[in-house]
Amino acid sequence: MTPGAAPIYPSQGERLSVGFVLLHRFTLFPFAAFVDCLRLAADEGDRSRQLRCHWTFMTSAGQEAVSSCGAAVSPCRTFRDPGEFDYIVVIGGVQDQQDQVDTTALAYLRQAAAAQVPLVGLCTGVFALIQAGLMKERRCCVSWYHHHDMVQRFPAIEPVADRLFIDDGDRITCAGGAAAADLAAYLVERHLGKAWAMKSLHIMQLDEARIGAHAQPQPVVFGKIEDRLVRRSIALLEQHLGEAISMEVLAERVGTSRRNLERRFREVLGVGPQKFSRDLRLRYGVWLLHYTGKSITEIGERCGFADTPHFSRHFRSAFGMSPSEMRKRASEPGGDRVDPFFLHVEGRPAL
Template structure:
């Protein structure tokens, strides 16, 4: 039996509890009680969610042991720092459990406990940059559904917790069980960890029409080289002005933003078409297949071939 403990604190996000259904249906699919779920808090008793719903919890003690610990997130992690007792417990638990996870902003608690130091981690897109700012030793990859770095798992916000739980089921019980669970939960597909949280264009969200026009132009012309001079012309700015304004409005350099658009376009073609990788690289503006692979490893942590295999497996 694999014991999973959910760590809840006042103001926890109700959506974190939805991931428990993944383990429930994994038990049903496997035909055995493989997972046992318990809700815990530092003091025990009733814990109130951000919605106001009360959940009964057990108090953690020095002898409480679980195979997996999952820390639920809260809506305002920067305003609700974890207690010293909770951080000390997590540090002890990390040495005694098989794995430890943070759903959504639960990752802040893991980071505060030092469990994300020098590890890759993800976070809800709205808080990812705060996580990086407060914990510079964490390798934050803000455009991920979930990330597994050794025994530490982190997920993006809300429904990404379901994907994280499903990935745990696949690791524990195999792909067939995970697919069956996803089907029973009417999940459209099991999203891979490297899949994007959101649209690159939405993430850039420039404030002015001139930068938006330059980005629209770039997106329509990804199949050929794009220079700063060319984009600046679309924005009616000098190259130097364009680079400065672009960074101010998007938080990225033009080169990084264009690579993000190329990656998004290439990923969609890989997932939805039968074109060869060479053709996709050419159509999305990469020099060649090797250049595209290097960009995928930087951007998604996966090579294009793996993205295609996962897309086909989950189709």
């Protein structure tokens, strides 16, 4: 660089320092997405020097951290003074209640909170923040996949599962997965400037960061459906939300006759598989109306309807209003937004 020339990616502040608390069987993907965003923002090109960003991996005893897929992160340090970091990110793992709670890690999180260091719960790391008593009367973002677990284990907590992450000041919670890259870019932009965040995202083959309020992908249908044939059929229908799969094909795929498939669906769910499939695609359409900016035509196509009039006719029959009317109501002040978990289906109670 010539003397006096401005850097390509001007920094708007001091370097960003992040401490990672890696819990037992932590989830690798959100960790990798988050730390790689920092790595790429830290230096020119892909040189990976910790210049503008600094990160430290920590475990309770300083041992290597083994992820849920078996890949290990090493070296890790024992817990450092929380004041060394701008943020402490805790990354949880598989939610197995047989696993011992890492009381040392929870104590460290409480120490960091007392030192007023912002805490980030990434993926199931939010469970650790709750266990440490640090999420009382706080909004709490969780993946739709772990929503049921959180409600069951922590009934006093009201989880939010219709967005990617929530910045609540000194508590930030993130659904995990690819949303970890969005959150990391959000923090990089806050501390170093938009250019550095965009540099990271572009090298990671991401166009731009999604905002925290961006909707999570729609939840799949699941519930207490014990009939294996019906469960397999529903799994196939979930994979074909964008098309109207014929009942003959569905029956063949699950290894039964159409007649038996019809009978089993009516016994378990009270409706035939064809109506269930159409209702499922319509419910998906409702979710897309509320949580995406897609046009009515795009939504109809994505839900497997031949054309917009066909989609709108079935939509009105099911919900008593047109798709555009429902979207308008939802956008009005005080308008009710659909519960993202209304897609879930459970079997009929036994008589």
